[in-house]
Amino acid sequence: MSSGVAPATLIPGIRLTSVFPRTKRNSDFIKPPMDFLSIHFKIVVMTRVYHIVKFQDGNAYLLFDGCNWRCKYCVWREVTRWSLCLPEKTRQQLDYLWKERKVRYLTVEEVERILEKERVKIAFLGGGEPTLDPELKPLMKALAKRGIKVWLVTNGEGLDDEIVDIAYGITFSIKALDEELHKRITGVSNSKVLENFRRYAKSGKIVAETVYVPGLVECEEIMKIAEFIASINPNIALRIDPLVQGADLEEVDKCIEKVKNVLNAYRIKVKGEVKPPKLLYPVV
Template sequence: MCRAPVNQFLPMSLVDGPGNRCAIFFQGCNLNCSFCHNPETIKIIHSEEENDDIKFYSVDELFEKVKKIRPFIVGITTSGGECTIHHKFLIQFFKKIKTLNLNILVDTNGLIDLSNENMKELVELTDGFMLDIKALEESSHKRITGSSNKTVLKNMHYLAKLGKLEEIRTVLMSGEDNLKIVDTITKELSPYLKIKNIRYKLISYRPFGVRSEFSDLHSVSDNEKEYLKTVAQKNGFTDIVLI
């Protein structure tokens, strides 16, 4: 039986995509971001015995939880951790969710190549992906997350071309080349806006909830954030959210 670890099940959320949605946070992540606000979801576990707070669900069990709240939501969003490391589970789960006529979004760090054949069905079943662009330069991405961003940027173009890039997000931290990130990314994505509008969330780094060794990082000023918004607008983006 296919089972997957769930760290948190939110029956209703207004911040995990458009509309009132069920948000499901899967346990385990393939990155180790310095600014992670859910560090408790990083560790990959294989049984409930490793962590009493994590529940392993079968596809049917998780589907039944969503089915009970179907009248009150417009869709589901799977997140983490990194939910795509459980892609075999998600494929089976999404097939059942489709019978409820619910919108399906996937919140991902983009580290797994979604153009691979074994991910094809997951992409087809998903209505949209919410992708983090944590850094533009590979060296910066490795410093922040521990891994290369080559696959992340590949996924960005792949999903945009398919019209399945729902949202991109960048956490703004002092000392990073935020202008280069926002300007380059929005310029690269602007040709795809005629296929589907893409939301861009510019998120201020906040020290709350992060691990203590990273609590001394700082965000950018409100003025800089507003300027970055105008840069994205100049490059054709109309749906920009400052957080």
């Protein structure tokens, strides 16, 4: 006789492990008295977090796997699934681990332990699209309870009142104001995006974001986005990201100066302008 153990599923979602007596044939189970039978169940719920880095300012960035959009220039699909600010050698090592299926999703508790150990001040939750993760709210609540501020980076489609209430801040992405252009870029309409932006624009937690894409989303379209934002809440800032795959920083900066006539605008530092972050997960 041997004891059977049901396989453990690490990615994604729920891991269920059961232990019970059985015969050599999986279909023939022994039926001893119930007081003799010992059954153990262990359920582990996984998030979709697969990568964490910590920057010099003490803040961490968590990457979630999966997205409901298919942006033509998506850096996570077209360039790398890891932090762009990591050294190339480190990203190659991480690629190897991923290929060998040695990277798994983390539980809420594992994320908590990693961030607490590093004394992280703010956790930026992005990716990917974090609102697709069924464990997003439990994770946000757990981090907030431990005094870690949660900043969500999202396309905005999956936002709801509870998420906005828990979040310390939200980077809300608007890829294009023109609906047909938005469909060309992402594969989906922007109607829900704009609806949610209007709904939460006065929460005091929103920073808008878009990407300058030569030949696709240039300053003319970005100005339309800026004017849309200003018409709802002129106090919201617009972050204009350079396209990773060959950005013209000079053109981006010129556009930023133009947008500043409508509302506050800026861009984040790109690779080469910021020190490499500390890799927290996966470990290489």
